[in-house]
Each structure stands twice: as C-alpha cells, then as structure tokens.
Amino acid sequence: xxxxxxxxxxxxxxxxxxxxxxxxxxxxxxxxxxxxxxxxxxxxxxxxxxxxxxxxxxxxxxxxxxxxxxxxxxxxxxxxxxxxxxxxxxxxxxxxxxxxxxxxxxxxxxxxxxxxxxxxxxxxxxxxxxxxxxxxxxxxxxxxxxxxxxxxxxxxxxxxxxxxxxxxxxxxxxxxxxxxxxxxxxxxxxxxxxxxxxxxxxxxxxxxxxxxxxxxxxxxxxxxxxxxxxxxxxxxxxxxxxxxxxxxxxxxxxxxxxxxxxxxxxxxxxxxxxxxxxxxxxxxxxxxxxxxxxxxxxxxxxxxxxxxxxxxxxxxxxxxxxxxxxxxxxxxxxxxxxxxxxxxxxxxxxxxxxxxxxxxxxxxxxxxxxxxxxxxx
Amino acid sequence: xxxxxxxxxxxxxxxxxxxxxxxxxxxxxxxxxxxxxxxxxxxxxxxxxxxxxxxxxxxxxxxxxxxxxxxxxxxxxxxxxxxxxxxxxxxxxxxxxxxxxxxxxxxxxxxxxxxxxxxxxxxxxxxxxxxxxxxxxxxxxxxxxxxxxxxxxxxxxxxxxxxxxxxxxxxxxxxxxxxxxxxxxxxxxxxxxxxxxxxxxxxxxxxxxxxxxxxxxxxxxxxxxxxxxxxxxxxxxxxxxxxxxxxxxxxxxxxxxxxxxxxxxxxxxxxxxxxxxxxxxxxxxxxxxxxxxxxxxxxxxxxxxxxxxxxxxxxxxxxxxxxxxxxxxxxxxxxxxxxxxxxxxxxxxxxxxxxxxxxxxxxxxxxxxxxxxxxxx
Numbered sequence: 041x042x043x044x045x046x047x048x049x050x051x052x053x054x055x056x057x058x059x060x061x062x063x064x065x066x067x068x069x070x071x072x073x074x075x076x077x078x079x080x081x082x083x084x085x086x087x088x089x090x091x092x093x094x095x096x097x098x099x100x101x102x103x104x105x106x107x108x109x110x111x112x113x114x115x116x117x118x119x120x121x122x123x124x125x126x127x128x129x130x131x132x133x134x135x136x137x138x139x140x141x142x143x144x145x146x147x148x149x150x151x152x153x154x155x156x157x158x159x160x161x162x163x164x165x166x167x168x169x170x171x172x173x174x175x176x177x178x179x180x181x182x183x184x185x186x187x188x189x190x191x192x193x194x195x196x197x198x199x200x201x202x203x204x205x206x207x208x209x210x211x212x213x214x215x216x217x218x219x220x221x222x223x224x225x226x227x228x229x230x231x232x233x234x235x236x237x238x239x240x241x242x243x244x245x246x247x248x249x250x251x252x253x254x255x256x257x258x259x260x261x262x263x264x265x266x267x268x269x270x271x272x273x274x275x276x277x278x279x280x281x282x283x284x285x286x287x288x289x290x291x292x293x294x295x296x297x298x299x300x301x302x303x304x305x306x307x308x309x310x311x312x313x314x315x316x317x318x319x320x321x322x323x324x325x326x327x328x329x330x331x332x333x334x335x336x337x338x339x340x341x342x343x344x345x346x347x348x349x350x351x352x353x354x355x356x357x358x359x360x361x362x363x364x365x366x367x368x369x370x371x372x373x374x375x376x377x378x379x380x381x382x383x384x385x386x387x388x389x390x391x392x393x394x395x396x397x398x399x400x401x402x403x404x405x406x407x408x409x410x411x412x413x414x415x416x417x
Numbered sequence: 418x419x420x421x422x423x424x425x426x427x428x429x430x431x432x433x434x435x436x437x438x439x440x441x442x443x444x445x446x447x448x449x450x451x452x453x454x455x456x457x458x459x460x461x462x463x464x465x466x467x468x469x470x471x472x473x474x475x476x477x478x479x480x481x482x483x484x485x486x487x488x489x490x491x492x493x494x495x496x497x498x499x500x501x502x503x504x505x506x507x508x509x510x511x512x513x514x515x516x517x518x519x520x521x522x523x524x525x526x527x528x529x530x531x532x533x534x535x536x537x538x539x540x541x542x543x544x545x546x547x548x549x550x551x552x553x554x555x556x557x558x559x560x561x562x563x564x565x566x567x568x569x570x571x572x573x574x575x576x577x578x579x580x581x582x583x584x585x586x587x588x589x590x591x592x593x594x595x596x597x598x599x600x601x602x603x604x605x606x607x608x609x610x611x612x613x614x615x616x617x618x619x620x621x622x623x624x625x626x627x628x629x630x631x632x633x634x635x636x637x638x639x640x641x642x643x644x645x646x647x648x649x650x651x652x653x654x655x656x657x658x659x660x661x662x663x664x665x666x667x668x669x670x671x672x673x674x675x676x677x678x679x680x681x682x683x684x685x686x687x688x689x690x691x692x693x694x695x696x697x698x699x700x701x702x703x704x705x706x707x708x709x710x711x712x713x714x715x716x717x718x719x720x721x722x723x724x725x726x727x728x729x730x731x732x733x734x735x736x737x738x739x740x741x742x743x744x745x746x747x748x749x750x751x752x753x754x755x756x757x758x759x760x761x762x763x764x765x766x767x768x769x770x771x772x773x774x775x776x777x778x779x780x781x782x783x784x785x786x787x788x789x790x791x792x793x794x
Contacts, residue, residue, distance in 0.1 A: 117498045121563075121570075124494075128565040134744070156570045159560060159651075183536060186498075188505040193498075193533045195572060274536075367511070 041251050045262055047202070049180055050273025056177070056202040058258060060251060065166070065203045066096040072200055074137040074162060076102035078127050080150045082142030083107040085168060086211060090141075104130045110145050111298050116184050117193055123153050134158040137200065143169035144176040144302065148194070151182035155197035163199040168208040170220025171303055174261040177202045179282075180273055189361045190290055196273060204258070206251055217247040218338045219303030222285075224257050225334045226310055227264035229327075230284045233383035235260055236330065245339025280367070280393040281386040283378045285310035288406075291358040292347050304343050307335045308409065315405035316397055317379040317387065327383050332412060341416045348410055352403045359402075367394045374398050418628050422639050424579070426557055427650025433554070433579040435635060437628060442543070442580045443473040449577055451514040451539060453479035455504050457527045459519030460484040462545060463588060467518075481507045487522050488675050493561050494570055500530050511535040514577065520546035521553040521679065525571075528559035532574035540576040545585040547597025548680055551638040554579045556659075557650055566738045567667055573650060581635070583628055594624040595715045596680030599662075601634050602711045603687055604641035606704075607661045610760035612637055613707065622716025657744070657770040658763040660755045662687035665783075668735040669724050681720050684712045685786065692782035693774055694756040694764065704760050709789060718793045725787055729780040736779075744771045751775050 042064060045056040057068060069077065077097060081090055090105055097103045106126055110119065127138070138161060140150035147165055154163035167173040183194025209217065221243070228236050239260065242253050249257075265282065272279040289309030293300050300308075314331040317323040335341060359375045367376055374396035379387040387395055419441060422433040434445060446454065454474060458467055467482055474480045483503055487496065504515070515538060517527035524542055531540035544550040560571025586594065598620070605613050616637065619630050626634075642659065649656040666686030670677055677685075691708040694700040712718060736752045744753055751773035756764040764772055 117494060117501075121494045124570055125563055125565065128563060128569065156572060158569060159558065159571045159573060181536065186502055186505060188502065192505065192535060193501055194536045195533060196536060 041206075043255050043258075045259075047178060047262065048266055049178075049198075049269040050271075052180065052198045052273065054199055054201055056204070056262070058204045058206065058255060060206045062092065062205055062207070063096065065205055066093075068201060068203060069097065069137075069139075069164065070100065072137060072162065072164070074101065074135065076104070076132070076136040077139055078130065078132050078136055079103065079105040079139040079141055080123060080127075080146070080153070081105060081107050082146050082168065083109045085141065085208075089208070106130075108146070110142070110149060112145065112185065112190075112293070113298060115145050115149055116186065119149055120152050120156065120184060123150065124157055127153070127157065132157065132161070134161055137162040137164060139164045139166060141166045141168060142172070143167070144172040147172050147176050148182055148191075149184060151197055151199070152184060152194055155182055155195050160197065163197065165199045165202045166208075167202065167204055169212065170209065170217055171223060172220075173204045174220065174258055175223035175265075178262060178265040179269065179275065181275065190294065206254065209254075212247075214245075214247050215340075215343065216301065218245065218340050219301035219307075219343075221257070221338050222303035222307045222310070222335070222340070224261055225331075225338075226282070226285050226306060227261055228334065229310070229314075229331055229383055230281050230380060230386065231264040231268065231384060232260060236334070236383075240334060240337060243334070243337040245337070276367070277393060278386070280378050284380065284386070285313050287359055287362050287375065287377045288312045288355065290362065291355045292350060294358050295350050295354060296346070300343070300346060304340055307340055308344050308347050311335065311409045311412070312402075312405050313377060313379060315408050316377065316401055317381075319401050319405055320379070320395070322379060322381045322387055324382075327380075330383065332416070336416055341413055344413055348413070352406045355406065356399055356402060367392065371396055375402070418583075420632050420635075422636075424555060424639065425643055426555075426575075426646040427648075429557065429575045429650065431576055431578055433581070433639070435581045435583065435632060437583045439469065439582055439584070440473065442582055443470075445578060445580060446474065446514075446516075446541065447477065449514060449539065449541070451478065451512065453481070453509070453513040454516055455507065455509050455513055456480065456482040456516040456518055457500060457504075457523070457530070458482060458484050459523050459545065460486045462518065462585075466585070483507075485523070487519070487526060489522065489562065489567075489670070490675060492522050492526055493563065496526055497529050497533065497561060500527065501534055504530070504534065509534065509538070511538055514539040514541060516541045516543060518543045518545060519549070520544070521549040524549050524553050525559055525568075526561060528574055528576070529561060529571055532559055532572050537574065540574065542576045542579045543585075544579065544581055546589065547586065547594055548600060549597075550581045551597065551635055552600035552642075555639060555642040556646065556652065558652065567671065583631065586631075589624075591622075591624050592717075592720065593678065595622065595717050596678035596684075596720075598634070598715050599680035599684045599687070599712070599717070601638055602708075602715075603659070603662050603683060604638055605711065606687070606691075606708055606760055607658050607757060607763065608641040608645065608761060609637060613711070613760075617711060617714060620711070620714040622714070653744070654770060655763070657755050661757065661763070662690050664736055664739050664752065664754045665689045665732065667739065668732045669727060671735050672727050672731060673723070677720070677723060681717055684717055685721050685724050688712065688786045688789070689779075689782050690754060690756060692785050693754065693778055694758075696778050696782055697756070697772070699756060699758045699764055701759075704757075707760065709793070713793055718790055721790055725790070729783045732783065733776055733779060744769065748773055752779070
C-alpha cells in the first residue's frame with residue numbers, strides 16, 4: 041500500500057509519498073543523505089510513534105526531537121524564534137533536515153523555521169491530519185499570525201518531500217477527520233466539479249474510508265491544487281480560488297478562539313460565500329444546494345450551530361481585517377472575497393480575482409445560512 | 418551626475434541608481450506605480466532629509482515613515498516583529514512598498530520585514546553608508562542575529578531597486594566612510610586584483626573622493642560581486658569568497674559589542690586570514706603585504722589597535738560559533754574559513770570552499786598581525 045506523486049508548484053517540484061508503513065518513510069529520509077534530523081512534533085501525537093521513528097533512524101543518522109503545543113493562538117513569530125533557538129542549541133546546522141510532524145498549524149510554523157534558519161535548510165513534512173495531508177502541504181505558503189491578522193508574516197518555501205503515514209490518522213477523532221475533508225469539498229465545487237458525484241458516493245459521517253478511498257481524496261486534491269499552482273505559486277491569481285470560503289471561514293475561526301476547527305469555519309464560509317455568489321446572480325440555486333449536500337454528507341453541520349452565537353455584525357467586523365486586502369482597490373463598507381461564477385469557475389472581473397462584497401449582501405446571506413442550517417439539524 | 422546599473426544575481430535582476438539628486442529618486446519611486454510608501458529610516462539620519470523626501474512624495478503617493486535605532490545588538494527577530502506590527506498598524510498592505518533608508522544593519526532587518534510581510538512586498542533600498550551602498554545591497558541576503566550567532570535567521574529577497582543618493586554620504590564621519598571601503602579592498606584582493614593599482618592610486622585617509630571616484634568604487638564592487646553571484650545567488654559556492662576576512666572579522670566585531678565597525682573587523686580579518694593563507698603555503702609574502710598596504714592607505718590601522726585588547730583565545734572561542742559551520746565535515750579544534758590560494762583566487766579543496774584551520778595556525782597568524790600593526794602605528 042504505497043502511492044507516490046510529483047507535486048509541481050511554480051518552477052518547483054517535490055515528491056509526495058502516501059503509505060501505511062513507517063519503514064518506507066525511514067528509507068526515504070535516509071535517501072535524502074542528511075547527517076542530522078531534527079523532528080519538531082505536535083505534543084498531541086502518540087509518544088510511542090515518535091520513539092519508534094527515532095529508533096528506526098538512530099544509529100545511522102543523528103536524530104533530535106522536540107514536542108511543541110501549537111494552535112492559532114501561538115502561531116506567531118515568537119514561536120518561530122523559540123523553536124529556532126532550541127534547534128540551534130541542539131546543534132542544528134545548515135546541512136541538517138527539519139521534520140515537521142503534525143497538523144497544518146505546526147507545518148506552517150516549522151516550515152517558516154526551516155525557511156529562515158541559515159536562510160533555508162531542508163524541510164520534510166509528515167502531516168498527521170487530513171487537512172494538512174490533503175491541503176496545506178500542497179502549497180509553498182508558510183506563515184504565522186500577527187495581532188493584526190492571520191498569516192501576515194511568512195514566505196514561500198519548498199519542502200524536500202512530503203510523507204503521509206496513513207497509520208497516523210487512526211488516532212484522529214471523527215470531528216477532526218471530517219473537518220479535514222472540507223478543503224476537498226472546496227476543491228470539488230471550485231475547481232473539479234466533474235468529480236463531485238464520485239466523491240459524494242464515498243463521503244460518510246462515520247469516517248469509514250479505506251486506504252484507497254483516502255488515496256482518491258489525495259489524488260483529487262493534488263490535481264485540483266497543482267493544476268492551478270503550477271502557474272501561480274504565489275497564489276495571487278488563479279490560485280486565489282483556494283481562498284473561496286476562507287474570508288468568512290477565517291473570521292468565525294478567529295472569533296471562536298480555537299473552538300471551531302479550521303475546516304468547520306471554512307464549511308460555514310463555503311455556504312455563506314456560495315449564497316453571496318447566488319445573491320449577486322452568479323451561482324444558480326442548485327449549485328448552492330450542492331455545497332450544502334456535500335457538507336451535510338460528512339456530518340459537520342451540527343458543529344456549525346455553534347457559529348449561531350456570533351452576530352453577523354461581529355463576523356463582518358473581523359472580516360474587515362482579512363488578508364485579501366490589497367488585492368484590489370478598496371471601498372468603505374465592503375470586504376474583498378473570492379466568489380464563484382459557476383461550479384468550477386472563479387468569478388473574475390477586470391483581471392481581479394476578488395469581488396468587493398457589501399455589508400447588506402453579506403448579512404442577507406449569513407441569515408439564509410443560519411436558517412438553512414437549523415432546517416438540517 | 419547619474420549612473421545606472423543592472424544588478425544580476427541568480428535569475429534575478431534589479432536596477433541600481435547612483436545620483437546626487439533626490440528628485441531623480443522620487444521619479445524612480447513614482448515609476449514603480451505604488452500607491453503607498455512606508456519609509457523605515459535610521460534615527461541617525463538627518464530629519465530634514467526625511468522631511469524633504471516625504472514632501473516630494475506626498476500628494477500623489479500615501480507616505481508614512483518611522484525612525485528606528487538599530488545595531489548588531491538589536492538586529493534580531495523581535496525587531497522584525499516590532500517593525501512589521503508598526504507598519505500593519507499604519508495600514509501597510511500587500512500593494513505597498515517599503516523603503517529601507519539607512520546602513521547595512523537597517524537594510525538587513527527591513528529587507529527581512531519586506532520579505533515576510535504578506536509573504537513578500539516591494540522593497541527599495543536607499544543605502545546611506547558606503548558599506549551598504551557598495552556591498553550589502555549587492556546581495557539578496559537578508560538576515561538577523563540570534564543569541565547563538567550572527568545572521569542565523571533570514572532569507573534571500575530581491576529589492577525592486579536600489580537608489581544611492583550620494584548627498585547622504587556628506588554627513589558620514591571619516592571613520593565610517595573608511596570602514597565602508599574595506600569590502601571593496603576585500604573584493605580587490607579576492608576577486609579583481611587587476612584593479613588594485615588603479616584603486617590604490619585613489620585611496621586616501623582624508624575621504625576626499627569625487628562623485629566619479631566613488632562611482633568607480635561602486636562599478637568595481639558590482640563587477641566583483643555580480644560576476645560571481647549571477648551563478649551563485651545563495652552564496653554557497655563561488656560566492657563564499659565574499660566571506661573572506663569575515664570569520665575573524667565577525668568575531669572581533671562581536672567581542673567589541675559595537676565598538677569596532679564591521680569594516681574595521683573585516684580589515685583585521687583580512688590581515689589575519691591572509692597570514693593564515695600564507696602560513697599554509699598558499700599566499701606569497703608580497704601578496705599578504707598588499708593587504709596591509711591597501712588597508713593602511715585608508716588610515717584605519719589606528720582603529721585596529723583596539724583589537725589588541727582581546728586575546729587570541731577569546732577571538733578563537735567566538736569563531737567556533739561562526740555560521741560557516743556546516744559547509745564541510747568538522748573536526749574538533751578547527752574552524753572553517755574561506756582562504757585565498759593567490760590574489761583573485763579562492764582556495765578550494767575537493768569541491769569545498771572552506772578550509773578547516775587549526776588553532777595554532779590561527780594564533781601564530783594573529784600574533785603576526787598584532788606585531789605588524791604596532792610597526793605601522
């Protein structure tokens with residue numbers, strides 16, 4: 041059970057391995073020819089897994105590891121400094137390799153550490169969440185938050201390789217697994233709608249997926265993302281479509297202070313932004329319905345009722361600081377968003393991939409989503 | 418009085434303008450088509466200059482400015498965060514342009530800020546010291562220090578343009594101007610020895626140089642640096658020659674806590690590392706002498722007597738943490754250094770551009786330099 045992909049983004053290329061077998065991972069790490077490996081792992085990961093990884097590596101390769109506890113609240117430049125200094129203290133040098141073992145937030149922070157240390161040393165991602173494995177490692181974006189907003193400090197940095205050890209997913213909660221599938225749903229509606237039926241038939245709310253079914257999700261995610269990012273590694277043009285659902289999603293994620301998972305926020309964002317796209321006359325009613333159907337199939341609509349505790353006003357006020365600002369001329373009382381013209385087609389106006397959305401249109405759409413969610417549950 | 422160069426490093430290219438006329442600078446900034454400019458300047462710069470710059474820009478372009486006090490002691494990631502947050506608070510967005518107005522340290526810090534904010538926004542360097550104008554802006558290296566060593570966190574980031582306003586140099590002290598010429602001397606002995614006589618005839622200890630003489634220094638610096646960096650933007654192979662004199666130089670600069678200028682440290686480093694190159698049988702005695710003659714001509718040997726207060730032991734202990742570690746296999750009791758095989762030719766052994774130097778060879782060479790310095794003064 042092993043699959044291999046070539047990830048091509050801009051002029052860069054790196055291999056992506058999916059396996060159920062940790063020893064294959066060790067072989068790939070050895071093949072990089074590094075003398076020392078520094079594993080930065082999420083403290084929530086089973087310690088036995090870390091120990092077995094280190095035991096397999098040791099002997100031939102110097103191996104150090106450090107566990108960190110990260111979340112959106114401490115995804116900042118201070119954490120980058122703290123990790124960098126710890127690694128320097130442990131003797132990391134410009135020939136070492138850093139392994140980022142964890143979810144999307146950890147991958148982003150450690151990716152930035154690898155990009156900055158000695159002005160860039162080798163980086164290997166071992167994503168341990170569905171979201172990280174099917175989305176964040178399929179991008180060169182690394183970044184941390186500032187008090188003025190999400191992901192405002194970062195860089196584009198390429199890993200040497202990505203290795204997804206499917207056995208890591210066994211310990212994921214249903215809630216985390218499902219939230220991790222939302223980016224796939226976003227890719228389906230915004231880039232590869234021709235695969236919606238195929239995936240819809242497989243999705244379920246029990247997270248019962250075979251290795252090959254997960255491989256299909258990964259394969260489709262890679263096709264959707266690399267198909268666009270090969271010509272837009274900075275994600276400023278065609279690649280902006282991957283921000284669909286994220287303006288509203290980031291805002292509710294931010295408001296919840298970690299209560300709402302990134303994927304759940306984006307699921308809500310997809311519904312709201314599809315309603316906005318319909319309200320503005322782009323998406324048809326049945327195209328909006330497909331968003332709800334897919335999201336409902338993975339059983340996370342229940343989680344979204346938490347969002348009902350925030351007013352449209354609160355969400356709007358956070359959205360005003362969204363980091364898509366600067367992609368277009370701005371207007372008081374509007375927020376730039378990525379919208380769909382139809383399934384698989386991003387709305388583009390005069391070369392701009394973002395649309396300025398007015399507050400009243402946003403509020404109508406949010407209320408519509410709140411109403412439809414309560415019908416579902 | 419205007420000169421224009423194309424700086425080519427790796428696959429990147431940016432224009433370099435040298436002028437005596439601030440209005441030409443404003444024209445070039447306008448031509449970038451930016452809506453907002455954020456000037457980060459060194460607090461030691463004449464405030465009238467900042468005001469006149471802003472007055473010339475304002476009206477058409479939104480312009481904010483902030484003065485900072487920087488040195489090796491606070492060239493760190495906290496300063497990067499502080500500046501970034503200040504700029505975000507002032508409303509910087511991904512279409513803005515950052516102007517780094519100051520010396521090499523400021524250029525490095527602000528260059529990193531520009532590289533990280535929104536994962537990279539436009540950067541213009543206006544170097545106000547001779548060292549910054551003829552050396553640090555001719556490289557894509559941006560970096561800050563950590564408590565474990567100099568320049569350990571950074572990235573490679575290209576400016577949109579460099580503009581050197583020669584009128585800024587009028588306020589430089591003789592000491593700073595002279596220290597700024599040391600990198601040129603390094604380039605002469607290590608890359609373009611065919612120009613040594615020409616420059617030697619012009620160098621003096623009174624910093625009496627015409628605009629055209631300074632332009633010659635710049636022209637030669639660009640030829641030396643870009644000639645190698647066009648094929649080695651990461652400065653890990655041929656480009657490592659620019660580290661000649663820096664292993665010892667950084668160590669004494671570090672020990673002095675700012676007392677000794679970077680250029681002065683490098684001048685001392687050039688003398689010591691040339692003596693080491695001779696001791697190991699590479700450089701001839703007369704080639705070493707040329708190092709002393711050039712450095713003596715700009716009258717900074719007096720400053721170097723300060724270094725006599727540090728023991729060889731102290732300098733060696735700092736050198737052990739030099740950031741060239743990791744370029745080669747290491748050995749206890751040695752420090753990797755870039756040495757010369759002959760004038761204009763870097764010592765390369767089995768593809769490695771660094772040579773492991775033993776403590777006793779280093780100590781003999783330092784003592785020789787201390788003795789020769791006292792003969793000069």
